[in-house]
Structure formats: structure tokens, C-alpha cells
Amino acid sequence: MEQQLIRDTPRGRGRVWSTFRSACVSIEQHTCFRILVIVIIVLSSAALMFEDLHLQHRQVLRMVVARADEVFTCFFLMEMFLKWLAFGLKKYFSDAWSWIDFLILQVSLVSLAADSLGLSGLGAFQLVRSFRALGLLRVISRFPGLRGVVQALVRTVPSMLDFLLVVLVLWTAFSILGVSLFSGRFYSCVNETSGERFSPQDVDNKTDCLWRAWGDPGVHWGNQDLNYDNVLSGYLALLQLGLSSDCVEVMYAAVDATWVVSQPSYESNPYMYLYFISFTICCFFTFNFFIRVIIDRLQRDKMSLYSD
Known part of the structure; x- marks a missing residue:
């Protein structure tokens, strides 16, 4: 995504809008903000580790994980709006990594909506929730080296x-x-009761096996x-x-x-x-x-x- 901001006009409302977008660009490109984004990505992925079979019986931990999920989703939603204001929708959606961030955010929003409506138990929404594990892909988009490796794999x-x-x-x-x-x-001819195969001295062929099976239902030619x-x-x-x-x-x-x-x-x-x-x-x-x-x-x- 190009980081150059095209200013509207030097006067009036255009200048105010240009200054506002410049501020958004400065925030988005600031080292502290990018570190914060990476920390939030790691924390949101770590929170998924607690969503196991026993979470339903741990009410306090379940509430903490749910509130943390809401906070993380709101943060990534704010980050997306910040990029929209800084670079515009066209530049945002022209980047493949931004599309990944956008789709993962939509999964989180759908999951939160299903929880608020009491529909999280449905199979379709459980399947959607499982895609939240892809949130770690956001880390790749923040490091040029990792992006280069992924792009090289795509070229292969x-x-x-x-x-x-x-x-x-x-x-x-x-x-x-x-x-x-x-x-x-x-x-082969197998004794299904013991799970062992008959030796060729006891059973020579399929005919012998079928004769044995006639008197013993546990014998099977399979x-x-x-x-x-x-x-x-x-x-x-x-x-x-x-x-x-x-x-x-x-x-x-x-x-x-x-x-x-x-x-x-x-x-x-x-x-x-x-x-x-x-x-x-x-x-x-x-x-x-x-x-x-x-x-x-x-x-x-x-x-x-x-x-x-």
C-alpha cells in the first residue's frame, strides 16, 4: 500500500481534511502504534487458546475471554477505519494483505453478532468462529520478511x-x-473373534474358509x-x-x-x-x-x- 497522501486543496475545508488525513497517516505509520497492533494480534490469538471444552464450565474465564474478544474486535475495527481515512478505500482494497485483515475482521464481527443473538450454538456459526484462528495471518502482513516468503511461495x-x-x-x-x-x-481368512489370520496349513483357500464360516460365524473371508x-x-x-x-x-x-x-x-x-x-x-x-x-x-x- 502506498504511503503517499494526496492532499486536496491548500485552503478551507480541503486543508482541514488534508491535515486530518495526514494525522491519520502519521498515527498508522508510527512505530509505537504498529507495535501495539502486533501486541493486540498476539493477545487475540492467545485468547483463542482458552476456548476449549472446559470453557463452558468456567464462567469467570468465559466472561473475560468474551470481553477481551469484544475489545480486540473494536480495536481492529478502529484500525481499519484509520487506514480508510488515511489511504482511502481504493488503496486499502487494492492490497491483498488488507483484504485478509478485512475478511478476518468480518469473521470476528459475525461471531460477536451470533453471540449477542444467542445463535453461537448453531453449526454454521461454530464453523465461522473456527476461522478466527486465521488472525495470526495479520502478523505476516506486518513484517516485510514474512510477506516476502509468502509471496515467494505463491510464485512457486x-x-x-x-x-x-x-x-x-x-x-x-x-x-x-x-x-x-x-x-x-x-x-485372507480371519477369525474375527480373536482378530488373527488363519495359517495356510489350517485354511488353504477361499473354499476352505467358507466351509469354516458355515459352522463358525466368527470366521470371515475379507x-x-x-x-x-x-x-x-x-x-x-x-x-x-x-x-x-x-x-x-x-x-x-x-x-x-x-x-x-x-x-x-x-x-x-x-x-x-x-x-x-x-x-x-x-x-x-x-x-x-x-x-x-x-x-x-x-x-x-x-x-x-x-x-x-
Whole structure:
């Protein structure tokens, strides 16, 4: 937002209005006022930490948090009016960070209105109240360094799209390969009472399992929650492998898999470890590529800033 104030006329009412706007600009740009704004932002965000499950049973703390929320909202409303008077509506709404401040303030105003009308218990207003956690974004707009980082991340979006396309191609290849290797092979005969899988010596295939299930309702022939029966299911399994540390269930099911209607056997197919090792290495390199794209963007923005 440009900080230069265009004066109206040097005489009469225009001069009074120009002097008033100059005073607003001085207040808004004063170091003490900006520090106060940052302190209020931190306090308003800290107040949200007290809004937990037990707040309803702590009447004094609930009243303090409610009054503090009203004070913080009034302060940010005053700050917004101060910027409107200092820079005008056009300059205010031409800045993306001002839009963020404006929208967060509207959330706070709607939340206060819902509390005063007794509608805060409705699901829609509870959802609106949850967006107040975005108030910490106001801190970013007050520090040029943080703004530069966010703007650099936004500029990396085109490169991220290329990265996502590469990931999509690689994951599609691994999902198709997984379907060809493991489709229909994650089924097993399980004792639902104990939660244990029958050994292949007790149950050889699906037919044996169904015979057992005829006399024992606790016996079940079922599939793993994560499997490779189709490409979409393969994507979900890969997502579990790539983003979660709890991926041994899928890996062990693949290593134990035998035939489509046969009972799995312990490590009957150990070469399938190569599939998961290859996918892990692929995830490692793609993640490093993603980080490198962001770092290169930040370095280019830093060099362009120094050159200017």
C-alpha cells in the first residue's frame, strides 16, 4: 500500500481534511502504534487458546475471554477505519494483505453478532468462529520478511503444478504396477473373534474358509482396507505409504500374498519388498525436488530484491 497522501486543496475545508488525513497517516505509520497492533494480534490469538471444552464450565474465564474478544474486535475495527481515512478505500482494497485483515475482521464481527443473538450454538456459526484462528495471518502482513516468503511461495505455484504432474505420472505408474502384482491377493481368512489370520496349513483357500464360516460365524473371508484391486485403491495405498509412518500393514500384506483365492502365507513373496523400496526412494527424490523448487524461488526473489 502506498504511503503517499494526496492532499486536496491548500485552503478551507480541503486543508482541514488534508491535515486530518495526514494525522491519520502519521498515527498508522508510527512505530509505537504498529507495535501495539502486533501486541493486540498476539493477545487475540492467545485468547483463542482458552476456548476449549472446559470453557463452558468456567464462567469467570468465559466472561473475560468474551470481553477481551469484544475489545480486540473494536480495536481492529478502529484500525481499519484509520487506514480508510488515511489511504482511502481504493488503496486499502487494492492490497491483498488488507483484504485478509478485512475478511478476518468480518469473521470476528459475525461471531460477536451470533453471540449477542444467542445463535453461537448453531453449526454454521461454530464453523465461522473456527476461522478466527486465521488472525495470526495479520502478523505476516506486518513484517516485510514474512510477506516476502509468502509471496515467494505463491510464485512457486506454477512450478508446483509441474511437480504435481510429475508426481501424478509416477504414482499412476506405481499404482498400475501394484494392481498387476497384488490385485485380489490381499484377501485372507480371519477369525474375527480373536482378530488373527488363519495359517495356510489350517485354511488353504477361499473354499476352505467358507466351509469354516458355515459352522463358525466368527470366521470371515475379507479384504484389507488398503489394497490394489483397482487404480484408485492403489492411489490410496500409495498415499498411506508416502505420507504415513504406519505403512507396514500394506507392505506385509503384499509380501505375504500368494494367489487370488489362496490364503496368504508368511513372506511367501519377499521380492515384493523391492516394490516398496523403489516407491520410498521415488518419494524421497520427489520431496527433495519439491523443496528445491521453493528454495530456488526464494533465492531468485532475494537476488532480484538486492539488484533493485
